[in-house]
Amino acid sequence: MKLILFFFNLFIFQSLAIAADNIDISHPFHLLPYKKYELATKLSYYQEEHEYEKNKIVQDKFVYKNIFYKINLLTGLPEERQLDFSMTYTDRGRLDKTYHPSTGINNQSFPYNGFYRFELTFQEHLKMDNSKNKLAVEIYVNGSPFSAKETNNIYAGKDIALSLLYSHRHKDMRIFGKLTSKIIGRKKIQKFDQEKEIISAYALFGNQLGVQWLKEKYWFTLSTHFHLTTDYTSKSRNYNRLTDKGFMIGGAGAFGYLLKPNIKLFIEHNRESSHFNVINEDVNARTEFEIETEETLIGAAWLF
Amino acid sequence: MALLIKFFSIFILFINFSSANENSYLKDVGDDFLSPITTDARWILIGGTIATGMTYITRKDIKYRKRDSFKDAKPLGDFGFIGNYIGYGILNLGYISTQWWFGKKHDDPKALKAAEHMLRATAYTVSVTSALKYSIKEKRPGFPDDNHSFPSGHSSASFAFASVIALQHGWVWGGLAHGLASFITVSRANDDFHYLHDITAGITIGASFAWGTYYNLENGKPYWFSLLPIPSGAGVALGHDF
Numbered sequence: 001m002k003l004i005l006f007f008f009n010l011f012i013f014q015s016l017a018i019a020a021d022n023i024d025i026s027h028p029f030h031l032l033p034y035k036k037y038e039l040a041t042k043l044s045y046y047q048e049e050h051e052y053e054k055n056k057i058v059q060d061k062f063v064y065k066n067i068f069y070k071i072n073l074l075t076g077l078p079e080e081r082q083l084d085f086s087m088t089y090t091d092r093g094r095l096d097k098t099y100h101p102s103t104g105i106n107n108q109s110f111p112y113n114g115f116y117r118f119e120l121t122f123q124e125h126l127k128m129d130n131s132k133n134k135l136a137v138e139i140y141v142n143g144s145p146f147s148a149k150e151t152n153n154i155y156a157g158k159d160i161a162l163s164l165l166y167s168h169r170h171k172d173m174r175i176f177g178k179l180t181s182k183i184i185g186r187k188k189i190q191k192f193d194q195e196k197e198i199i200s201a202y203a204l205f206g207n208q209l210g211v212q213w214l215k216e217k218y219w220f221t222l223s224t225h226f227h228l229t230t231d232y233t234s235k236s237r238n239y240n241r242l243t244d245k246g247f248m249i250g251g252a253g254a255f256g257y258l259l260k261p262n263i264k265l266f267i268e269h270n271r272e273s274s275h276f277n278v279i280n281e282d283v284n285a286r287t288e289f290e291i292e293t294e295e296t297l298i299g300a301a302w303l304f
Numbered sequence: 305m306a307l308l309i310k311f312f313s314i315f316i317l318f319i320n321f322s323s324a325n326e327n328s329y330l331k332d333v334g335d336d337f338l339s340p341i342t343t344d345a346r347w348i349l350i351g352g353t354i355a356t357g358m359t360y361i362t363r364k365d366i367k368y369r370k371r372d373s374f375k376d377a378k379p380l381g382d383f384g385f386i387g388n389y390i391g392y393g394i395l396n397l398g399y400i401s402t403q404w405w406f407g408k409k410h411d412d413p414k415a416l417k418a419a420e421h422m423l424r425a426t427a428y429t430v431s432v433t434s435a436l437k438y439s440i441k442e443k444r445p446g447f448p449d450d451n452h453s454f455p456s457g458h459s460s461a462s463f464a465f466a467s468v469i470a471l472q473h474g475w476v477w478g479g480l481a482h483g484l485a486s487f488i489t490v491s492r493a494n495d496d497f498h499y500l501h502d503i504t505a506g507i508t509i510g511a512s513f514a515w516g517t518y519y520n521l522e523n524g525k526p527y528w529f530s531l532l533p534i535p536s537g538a539g540v541a542l543g544h545d546f
Contacts, residue, residue, distance in 0.1 A: 137351075162354055168475070181355035181504070183362060203362040205355055205504055207486070226379070228493050230500050231364045244364075244445065245493060245500070247379045277377030288376040 032076030042070040044297030053288040066093030084121040117155035138163040156187035174212040197236040221254040246276035262303035339516025352508025360501040387491025391458035425514040446496025459506025462488040467514030
């Protein structure tokens with residue numbers, strides 16, 4: 001039923017759209033003129049896996065699977081600035097937690113759904129001498145005012161990021177990138193057994209680099225990103241995971257189609273893998289602690 | 305910290321002294337030292353300082369490891385040593401030498417200009433990086449017997465190199481140079497020589513001085529290297545007004 005509503009909204013908003021002039025809607029960080037808006041809806045299938053392995057034996061593994069519904073509104077502001085506000089909702093979520101028998105913890109499995117998080121992004125675009133180049137500064141915050149539990153999987157903590165966005169167009173190709181410094185805020189999650197898990201704040205710094213191939217009505221995008229992280233620590237009654245550094249690596253592929261000059265459809269697949277260096281295990285224990293995510297989404301955006 | 309205060313006190317006296325004489329060579333040196341603040345390079349300095357602060361404040365009070373990281377947590381695996389060796393300023397010195405030689409041999413002022421830009425950017429970057437290393441004395445994450453962790457000299461020198469390449473030869477070569485600088489920088493965290501905030505601070509210092517000295521040279525600051533006509537062709541002189 002929700003899927004039907006999503007595609008019904010696509011049809012309704014198409015008729016409300018008004019053409020916006022000279023906006024390259026295919027650009028990953030296009031700038032909207034003052035008093036112009038862009039409304040986007042996205043539907044995605046998301047998986048996240050946390051795995052802790054010692055001497056090639058999986059000690060515990062948590063797998064999250066859910067559907068995300070996301071809606072965001074991009075607003076053009078004066079002096080080449082814009083603001084983007086979004087909300088994400090989780091549906092049909094399932095968390096499966098499996099433990100090695102030696103841990104003495106029983107496996108658990110339960111559903112979750114509900115509101116996920118808010119996101120707010122502010123961009124200021126800098127004036128460039130060459131129209132083929134774009135440069136912008138971005139401030140991003142996200143979070144949720146509600147308490148995070150395993151049974152609702154609300155995004156715990158508040159994050160803040162400062163980024164430099166850049167792009168260069170050469171004929172039918174565009175190279176773009178994003179240099180980011182981000183703080184992932186402290187997370188406090190109430191687990192299924194009422195115990196609390198606390199993940200301390202940590203930071204990451206790195207770059208995303210991508211390329212687009214542009215045709216008249218459609219485009220392909222490939223990108224990769226790499227970030228170094230500071231210490232990720234997770235504490236609960238059952239375990240302490242202490243790390244002192246890590247890295248994230250990922251990539252994405254997307255296809256976009258211009259239905260009309262002010263309406264685009266897109267499909268995207270992205271994956272990310274994070275690895276952290278555990279320091280509270282013996283050096284001979286061959287410990288691996290990783291978090292992997294995978295998302296496939298479809299969406300549409302309208303300029304008006 | 306006392307050494308840092310002494311260093312900056314002497315530096316401020318030097319700047320005041322050099323600014324007294326309009327045509328002073330010392331004034332050019334002072335202007336270049338201040339270029340990350342007085343030119344548009346300040347935005348790199350501001351952004352980099354914020355990024356360094358963000359990566360520092362989340363650091364926990366974890367005792368130093370004095371052991372290798374687990375292999376799974378090393379993005380470059382066992383190949384980090386490559387970044388360690390080439391990041392010792394070999395790229396910077398190699399570029400200065402080849403551009404200076406080419407400029408002298410082919411009477412090319414553009415090559416001499418590029419060599420001088422790299423020399424200036426590297427000299428100021430290394431000076432500030434060394435001063436901070438010996439005054440702040442932060443211990444390295446994997447080698448706590450060594451207290452020269454902040455900031456990363458490999459990161460500052462390699463990003464000074466990459467920024468000069470981009471400014472002198474365009475962003476195709478600059479992009480490749482930044483890729484190489486990123487490899488060198490990541491290798492420092494890979495092999496446990498530096499924390500993330502050491503790396504971001506090093507990147508900030510190197511890029512700020514490369515861009516700052518570039519703006520000074522483009523705005524008419526006199527060059528140290530110049531071509532001199534001589535009966536048999538041309539020579540290169542290092543000179544200043546007095």
